[in-house]
Amino acid sequence: MTRSKTGALATIAGALVMTAAACSSGAAGTSTSTPKAGASLTACPSSSRTGAAGGATGGAPAGAGGGVPSGVSIPVAKTIKPSDTSQSVVYTPSGPQIQCGQLALSTYDNLVYSTPTTNGKQISLKLDLQVPKTAGKKPLVIYITGGGFANDDKTANLNQRTYVADQNYVVASIEYRTVPEGATYKQTVSDVKSAVRYLRAHAGQYGIDASKVAVWGQSAGGYLASMTGVTNGDSQFVSGDNLNESSDVQAVVDEFGPSDISKVAADYDTAAQQGNYAPGNSLAQFVFGSGTKLSVEDDPSAEELSDPITYTTSSAPPFILLQGSNDQLVSPSQTLILFNALRAKGVDATRYVLTGANHGDLTVPGMSASNALPWSTKQTMGYIVSFLNKKLGS
Numbered sequence: 001m002t003r004s005k006t007g008a009l010a011t012i013a014g015a016l017v018m019t020a021a022a023c024s025s026g027a028a029g030t031s032t033s034t035p036k037a038g039a040s041l042t043a044c045p046s047s048s049r050t051g052a053a054g055g056a057t058g059g060a061p062a063g064a065g066g067g068v069p070s071g072v073s074i075p076v077a078k079t080i081k082p083s084d085t086s087q088s089v090v091y092t093p094s095g096p097q098i099q100c101g102q103l104a105l106s107t108y109d110n111l112v113y114s115t116p117t118t119n120g121k122q123i124s125l126k127l128d129l130q131v132p133k134t135a136g137k138k139p140l141v142i143y144i145t146g147g148g149f150a151n152d153d154k155t156a157n158l159n160q161r162t163y164v165a166d167q168n169y170v171v172a173s174i175e176y177r178t179v180p181e182g183a184t185y186k187q188t189v190s191d192v193k194s195a196v197r198y199l200r201a202h203a204g205q206y207g208i209d210a211s212k213v214a215v216w217g218q219s220a221g222g223y224l225a226s227m228t229g230v231t232n233g234d235s236q237f238v239s240g241d242n243l244n245e246s247s248d249v250q251a252v253v254d255e256f257g258p259s260d261i262s263k264v265a266a267d268y269d270t271a272a273q274q275g276n277y278a279p280g281n282s283l284a285q286f287v288f289g290s291g292t293k294l295s296v297e298d299d300p301s302a303e304e305l306s307d308p309i310t311y312t313t314s315s316a317p318p319f320i321l322l323q324g325s326n327d328q329l330v331s332p333s334q335t336l337i338l339f340n341a342l343r344a345k346g347v348d349a350t351r352y353v354l355t356g357a358n359h360g361d362l363t364v365p366g367m368s369a370s371n372a373l374p375w376s377t378k379q380t381m382g383y384i385v386s387f388l389n390k391k392l393g394s
Contacts, residue, residue: 041099042101044098044160045158045159074329075271075275076272077268077269078269078272078328080267080325080328082325083323083336085353088352088353089350089352090355091355093374095379097376097377099378100159103132103165104133105130105131105165106133108131111128111129112124112126113125113127114194114198114241116187116190118177119181125174125194127198128155128173129170129172130161130172132170136207137208138168138170139213140169140209141213142171142195142249143171144173144174144224144225145173145218145221146218148220149283149286152176157173157218160381163385164216164381167389170206170207172195174191185287185306186237188224189227190237192228194240196247197242199213214251215249216252218255218360219257219329219330222254222257225252226338229249229308229317232249232317250392251318251388252320253320253384253387253388254320256327256329256330256334256359259309260307261283261286261296262300262303263337264330267332268328276296277296280294287302287306288302309337312341314345317347317391318387319350320350320352320383321339322335322354322384323351324353324354324359324360325354326357327357336351352383
């Protein structure tokens with residue numbers, strides 16, 4: 001099946017959008033990036049695609065704010081209620097941007113990891129893989145892009161993904177089923193777990209240490225990373241291939257992901273709340289299914305089944321959660337809710353709040369381009385890599 005979602009994207013009203021777009025992958029196959037001996041570090045690779053219509057959106061640099069797909073209507077908050085930061089690490093992102101080129105990387109594009117069927121149609125889900133050309137097995141980090149549950153561009157955030165791979169991690173970026181394809185949270189979480197199992201099954205081929213797997217997501221991808229982590233060992237989200245392999249992960253990185261969809265706009269002005277809670281919008285379809293006339297506020301007992309906080313137990317893996325204080329698309333309190341739930345169960349969790357930062361390295365109408373790059377500073381990415389090093393032992 002050709003995975004085209006252009007028409008369906010125009011119906012999004014309560015969407016969370018994808019973060020930085022990156023260069024698109026080419027045909028299936030492999031390539032190798034080999035730094036020259038003694039070469040200096042350089043800017044990490046980023047997208048040449050600057051916007052849906054060919055122009056940069058909101059003034060964001062190419063690769064830092066890839067723009068919003070044409071026709072997407074996004075509720076952007078005008079006012080934001082501050083969230084409690086008393087138990088969080090608060091900092092103002094500053095300093096240089098990340099650089100890459102420390103390691104030679106082999107890349108494998110468009111690897112089909114699963115072929116699920118939704119609404120009678122089989123879909124080929126693919127992933128892109130970056131493998132350091134170093135000796136020995138390496139921990140695996142699976143990146144999950146955002147996209148409002150309606151888009152899943154696995155080429156996004158190439159700069160940040162390459163930076164993590166450059167720290168001697170195998171990094172995968174995956175597709176997953178989306179709302180335009182009839183998927184709900186059940187299918188999307190199942191897809192992430194399928195990717196975990198596929199990569200464990202092929203660990204020997206790609207130099208992966210199958211005992212050390214982290215999931216890392218942004219926005220909708222942050223939600224999926226959290227759901228994947230808190231449902232370790234939960235069979236209701238396990239289906240597909242490689243069922244002899246474990247779907248469990250050993251660490252979670254959640255950047256500005258929702259944790260209680262019924263409150264995703266809780267910190268916002270009335271207009272932004274109305275857009276996010278509109279009956280039958282993308283969020284409602286993600287929770288209740290295609291064709292629903294419900295709002296995410298209408299059926300609390302059913303909506304709770306889609307929330308990571310519902311599944312949080314003391315056996316959840318370690319978490320790091322990052323949130324911009326000026327996020328106009330996902331209420332800053334969303335990561336706080338999950339952080340508090342994790343800590344209440346005794347889970348190792350740390351929450352970082354980036355003062356003044358918006359919804360990732362991205363601009364959309366209403367966002368200031370001055371907020372475009374806090375998420376790709378060495379400071380911010382250093383917190384993430386440090387966490388991965390501690391929990392996966394790279």
